[in-house]
Amino acid sequence: MSEILIKNACVIDPLRGINAETMDIAIRDGRVVEEVSGAAEVIDAHGALTLPGGIDSHTHICGTKVNFGRYMSPEDMRAGRTPRRGPMHATSGYSVPTTYGNSYRYSAMGYTTLLEGAMAPLEARHTHEEFTYTPLQDTMANALFDGNWGIMEAIRDGDTKRVAAIIGWTLSAVKGFAVKLTNPGGTEAWQWGKNVSCIRDPVPYFEVTPAEIIRTVVEANELLHLPHSVHLHCNNLGTPGNYTCTLGSLGLIPDLNPKRQTLYATHVQFHAYGGSGWKDFCSKSEPIANFVNMRPQIVIDMGQVMFGRTTTMTADGPMEFNLHRLHHDKWSNHDVELETGSGIIPVVYRRKNLVNSVMWAIGLELALLTKSPWQCLLTTDNPNGAPFVRYPEIIALLMSKKYRDAEFATVHPDTSARAPLPAIERELDWYEIAVMTRAGQAKALGIQDLGKGYLGPGAEADVAVYPIHIDEVDPSTDYRKVIEAFGRTEYTIKRGRVVSRRGECLVDGSNATFWVKPKISDNYDMGKDPDFIEKFDRYYTVRMRNYPVQEEYVNRSRCIETEAEI
Amino acid sequence: MIVKDVVCPFCGCLCDDIEVDVAENRVVAVTNACELGTKKLMGEKRMKNPILRDGDTWKDITYDEAIRYTVDMLTHAERPLLYGWSGTHGEAQCVGVHMAELVRGVIDNTSSVCHGPSILAIQEVGHPGCTLGVVKNRADLVIYWGANPIDAHPRHLSRYTRYADGFFLENAFRDRKVIVMDVRKTETANIADEFVQIKPGGDYAVLSALRAIVRGKEDIVPRTVAGVTREQLIRVVDLCKAAKFGAVYFGLGLTMTRGKYKNVRNAIELVSELNRHTKFTISAMRGHYNVYGSNEVNTWMTGYPFGIDFSRGIAFYNPGETTAVDILARKECDAALIVGSDPAAHFPRSCLKHLADIPVVQLDPYPNATTAFCNVQIPVAVTGIDAEGTAYRMDGVPIRTRKVLSTSYPSDEEVLSRIYREMQEAQAV
Numbered sequence: 001m002s003e004i005l006i007k008n009a010c011v012i013d014p015l016r017g018i019n020a021e022t023m024d025i026a027i028r029d030g031r032v033v034e035e036v037s038g039a040a041e042v043i044d045a046h047g048a049l050t051l052p053g054g055i056d057s058h059t060h061i062c063g064t065k066v067n068f069g070r071y072m073s074p075e076d077m078r079a080g081r082t083p084r085r086g087p088m089h090a091t092s093g094y095s096v097p098t099t100y101g102n103s104y105r106y107s108a109m110g111y112t113t114l115l116e117g118a119m120a121p122l123e124a125r126h127t128h129e130e131f132t133y134t135p136l137q138d139t140m141a142n143a144l145f146d147g148n149w150g151i152m153e154a155i156r157d158g159d160t161k162r163v164a165a166i167i168g169w170t171l172s173a174v175k176g177f178a179v180k181l182t183n184p185g186g187t188e189a190w191q192w193g194k195n196v197s198c199i200r201d202p203v204p205y206f207e208v209t210p211a212e213i214i215r216t217v218v219e220a221n222e223l224l225h226l227p228h229s230v231h232l233h234c235n236n237l238g239t240p241g242n243y244t245c246t247l248g249s250l251g252l253i254p255d256l257n258p259k260r261q262t263l264y265a266t267h268v269q270f271h272a273y274g275g276s277g278w279k280d281f282c283s284k285s286e287p288i289a290n291f292v293n294m295r296p297q298i299v300i301d302m303g304q305v306m307f308g309r310t311t312t313m314t315a316d317g318p319m320e321f322n323l324h325r326l327h328h329d330k331w332s333n334h335d336v337e338l339e340t341g342s343g344i345i346p347v348v349y350r351r352k353n354l355v356n357s358v359m360w361a362i363g364l365e366l367a368l369l370t371k372s373p374w375q376c377l378l379t380t381d382n383p384n385g386a387p388f389v390r391y392p393e394i395i396a397l398l399m400s401k402k403y404r405d406a407e408f409a410t411v412h413p414d415t416s417a418r419a420p421l422p423a424i425e426r427e428l429d430w431y432e433i434a435v436m437t438r439a440g441q442a443k444a445l446g447i448q449d450l451g452k453g454y455l456g457p458g459a460e461a462d463v464a465v466y467p468i469h470i471d472e473v474d475p476s477t478d479y480r481k482v483i484e485a486f487g488r489t490e491y492t493i494k495r496g497r498v499v500s501r502r503g504e505c506l507v508d509g510s511n512a513t514f515w516v517k518p519k520i521s522d523n524y525d526m527g528k529d530p531d532f533i534e535k536f537d538r539y540y541t542v543r544m545r546n547y548p549v550q551e552e553y554v555n556r557s558r559c560i561e562t563e564a565e566i
Numbered sequence: 567m568i569v570k571d572v573v574c575p576f577c578g579c580l581c582d583d584i585e586v587d588v589a590e591n592r593v594v595a596v597t598n599a600c601e602l603g604t605k606k607l608m609g610e611k612r613m614k615n616p617i618l619r620d621g622d623t624w625k626d627i628t629y630d631e632a633i634r635y636t637v638d639m640l641t642h643a644e645r646p647l648l649y650g651w652s653g654t655h656g657e658a659q660c661v662g663v664h665m666a667e668l669v670r671g672v673i674d675n676t677s678s679v680c681h682g683p684s685i686l687a688i689q690e691v692g693h694p695g696c697t698l699g700v701v702k703n704r705a706d707l708v709i710y711w712g713a714n715p716i717d718a719h720p721r722h723l724s725r726y727t728r729y730a731d732g733f734f735l736e737n738a739f740r741d742r743k744v745i746v747m748d749v750r751k752t753e754t755a756n757i758a759d760e761f762v763q764i765k766p767g768g769d770y771a772v773l774s775a776l777r778a779i780v781r782g783k784e785d786i787v788p789r790t791v792a793g794v795t796r797e798q799l800i801r802v803v804d805l806c807k808a809a810k811f812g813a814v815y816f817g818l819g820l821t822m823t824r825g826k827y828k829n830v831r832n833a834i835e836l837v838s839e840l841n842r843h844t845k846f847t848i849s850a851m852r853g854h855y856n857v858y859g860s861n862e863v864n865t866w867m868t869g870y871p872f873g874i875d876f877s878r879g880i881a882f883y884n885p886g887e888t889t890a891v892d893i894l895a896r897k898e899c900d901a902a903l904i905v906g907s908d909p910a911a912h913f914p915r916s917c918l919k920h921l922a923d924i925p926v927v928q929l930d931p932y933p934n935a936t937t938a939f940c941n942v943q944i945p946v947a948v949t950g951i952d953a954e955g956t957a958y959r960m961d962g963v964p965i966r967t968r969k970v971l972s973t974s975y976p977s978d979e980e981v982l983s984r985i986y987r988e989m990q991e992a993q994a995v
Contacts (some may be wrong), residue, residue, distance in 0.1 A: 020885045062866075064962055067862055067865050068693070068962075069865050070865045070866065070869055071685070071688070071689075071861065071862075071871055072687070072688050072689055072691055072692055072693065072864045074869075074870060074883055075879070077869030077870060077883070081869075081880040082880065083878075083879030083880045084667050084668075084876075084879060089664070089667060089867075090667055090868065090876065090879065090880050090881050091867050091869075092868060092869030092870070092880070092881050095871075096849075098865075098867060098868060098869050098881075099866050099867065101869075122697065122963060123962065123963055123964060125956065125964040125966065126862070126958075126962075126964045129956065129964070130866050133660070133866060133867060149733075170912065190844065191696075191700060191704060191811075191847055192704070192811065193809065193811075193841060193844055193845030205734075253948065318777060321841065324692075325836075325842075325844055330689075330690065330691045330692035331691075331692040331694065331838065332688070332692040332694065332695070333693070333694040333695065333696070333847070334690075334693075334695055334697075334699045335695075335696035335697065335847070336696070336697050336700070337696075337697045337698075337699025337700045337702075337703060338699065338703075341696075344692070345692070350766075387762070412830060467620070493803070495602075538733075539699065539702075539732065539733050540699055541698045541699035541702060541725065541726065541963075542573045542582055542699075542963065543582050543583055543695070544966065545570075545571045546571055546573065546582045546965055550966055552954075552967075
């Protein structure tokens with residue numbers, strides 16, 4: 001039995017409505033409990049800011065394309081090398097660090113749960129293998145269904161239950177956590193070198209539209225009672241004027257679940273662009289945020305861009321090829337049979353560049369204009385907008401108008417005519433930051449019932465103690481202190497063990513993988529469906545029996561069983 | 567007993583539709599596999615136990631003794647080399663990386679002598695590729711460049727290209743064109759619709775000419791390029807542009823001939839160029855069944871696919887300096903652990919001379935040419951026959967190999983994990 005007592009913690013715990021109360025947190029065997037014995041190890045927080053462990057609901061840290069991002073970029077690997085030290089293995093990389101690099105750096109920032117945003121089902125085994133080597137965080141992965149042939153055929157036949165059945169079978173088989181749609185239909189079109197421009201274009205051959213895919217998959221997701229909603233990367237990413245497409249996509253979503261949102265729209269910064277071309281490119285954060293403010297069924301994440309070098313990687317293959325033609329740097333692409341695809345290119349976001357400056361502004365605007373922090377979560381779509389190590393700066397930018405103005409003075413001078421950021425006075429407070437980085441993330445992912453995102457009795461003991469006293473620091477002026485504090489915890493506690501102290505990892509992790517298994521009736525069991533089996537045998541290059549990810553690959557398996565309505 | 571859907575542990579195709587007939591714990595028949603795969607699955611004469619060189623002869627030793635020898639060798643070496651890894655499963659490769667890190671050694675895999683140049687090219691210009699099933703279902707044009715799958719990857723043509731019907735190609739043999747580019751008329755060239763014979767060393771020039779033609783600059787192309795007529799080059803480009811989906815597969819005939827990684831870079835850039843006209847992909851024909859897996863494992867654990875030097879504590883990578891052949895040729899390393907490969911059959915003579923002078927431990931199920939150079943050989947289970955484990959297909963699709971026999975041989979992972987644990991204990995003291 002291991003016990004820890006964190007004394008004198010200044011706790012912000014939004015899921016329990018606790019805002020900066022000084023209290024003790026008792027931990028026994030990995031869970032928060034009411035009280036512990038006198039033998040407990042005592043950690044005196046001395047009034048330091050104490051939050052539930054950070055959760056990243058959209059990051060790219062493990063799997064085929066992430067690893068290819070490393071593989072093709074020795075220059076990035078040279079940028080972040082650390083030697084083996086104590087229990088810490090050597091790390092490499094800045095924008096796409098090695099698995100250990102990701103794990104240690106996230107842990108130093110107080111993050112304890114990570115969701116890999118995109119996993120091709122056929123290659124899921126790879127993602128799980130890398131999860132094993134990401135020891136200090138619990139992990140889960142969205143499985144990609146954007147170009148899934150079986151699903152598109154079922155949609156064409158108007159059979160929503162079959163869509164749900166295919167999703168359910170696949171998620172269980174590949175040990176996925178949630179449904180991801182990346183440029184729905186566009187990734188299939190890209191396997192012919194084409195794309196869809198928005199939600200009404202038919203997908204070649206399959207003759208379904210992205211709108212039909214989005215709407216049907218959203219309905220199917222609820223039939224399966226999955227913890228998380230559909231996780232959507234809208235069509236037409238990164239093009240001027242795409243905000244209308246984004247609004248059209250968000251407008252498709254009914255309010256189907258009283259517990260959480262029905263749609264999680266990801267990296268909305270990349271989808272909030274106005275103008276008819278790069279010359280009149282401008283921010284359309286306002287209409288998007290206004291729309292979200294009126295729709296409780298939608299949660300978005302920022303996809304904040306920060307200036308500097310990074311690597312972009314997404315299942316949106318056609319978008320990456322277009323970006324490659326713009327940047328003329330190296331380009332990788334990887335189409336996956338019957339399912340999806342991906343692309344990778346390195347980029348540098350520059351302050352001198354007007355488009356990049358406007359992009360930087362849009363992310364912040366979305367967070368500041370969305371009234372409820374529960375509806376706009378803090379991400380960079382790591383590493384697409386920026387590597388996650390930039391989160392502390394983003395927190396400070398959201399908390400300080402002064403810092404934003406100082407930064408704004410350094411970006412392209414025409415930005416003020418294209419983006420409303422300078423006119424926004426709002427400064428987020430500590431509580432709102434706690435929502436955007438943990439409580440809201442847990443709620444959106446539907447994992448608060450599993451003990452994530454709060455610090456009450458029964459919660460998983462994932463805790464971050466930051467070296468900052470919020471009654472002594474005014475974030476609107478002392479933003480440097482905010483950046484420093486969020487960059488390195490005093491203690492990061494993962495499932496009741498101190499895993500990181502002032503940036504140094506102390507132990508090997510004991511990470512778990514969360515995945516879902518909807519219980520589906522025999523009638524809809526795709527493992528017994530003759531048509532599904534025949535298609536699988538004829539068109540996949542892996543036998544159906546060799547496709548599912550075996551239990552051996554899932555570290556401390558945490559299977560979430562749901563009662564499906566089919 | 568017939569075991570179905572067995573994964574073949576021979577080449578990078580990783581065919582997973584093999585049927586193996588097992589009787590009295592022996593493989594007695596194999597269906598679906600090619601000749602190479604069948605031979606491997608049927609098995610060869612296995613070593614019974616670890617052996618230690620004893621003057622001019624060998625003496626039998628126990629696994630405990632062999633492991634102790636390896637631990638001593640690696641912990642006392644100043645610059646150990648851990649080489650091979652392509653013929654073993656991913657779990658063992660992971661332990662190998664941890665071992666290399668612990669003893670500040672160099673870990674390298676066989677790609678430094680096969681597709682290492684392809685990786686260098688990818689690191690410069692990227693890699694527009696796809697899984698094999700995308701090609702099977704869509705490609706109406708396939709180009710083999712410096713590759714001879716009929717001999718090296720016998721089922722590549724029937725599972726994925728020439729004879730593989732797909733979703734959009736109901737009769738692949740009729741609807742799909744195959745072009746072979748090579749210096750000699752191979753068996754594969756005999757079944758191609760178009761064979762382009764390039765003079766040895768001329769790949770780079772031919773690729774450049776094709777790129778020029780794709781860009782509409784055919785006027786500047788000479789009448790013949792490396793023995794290929796301009797008319798034929800134009801015909802090839804026309805076929806490429808007319809294809810709805812084209813796929814290039816290249817082999818060591820491109821990576822290990824004059825120009826090396828620059829050839830591959832040029833080929834990737836040709837494909838990139840063709841994507842402005844139609845859809846095109848390019849992929850390497852990987853040899854060992856899990857050579858791509860060792861690149862993947864090394865990359866997620868160290869940041870680099872091969873040739874990783876931990877002597878500075880950090881992962882350092884500089885192919886040409888930190889790759890096995892170079893380290894042996896410079897007589898740098900003072901001990902070598904060889905896993906799942908046979909360097910003695912492939913390395914230059916000067917490297918083998920040094921290998922003969924230093925202590926070498928080999929983990930391999932079978933005796934091979936490297937056995938002659940090693941001090942200890944530890945027989946292990948064969949992944950895919952009597953051990954399970956992860957392997958990555960040539961297109962990056964990971965598959966779990968199946969175990970069809972029960973033997974008492976430990977797997978590579980088991981042996982390496984014991985060595986690693988004992989090395990950690992030795993270091994802690």
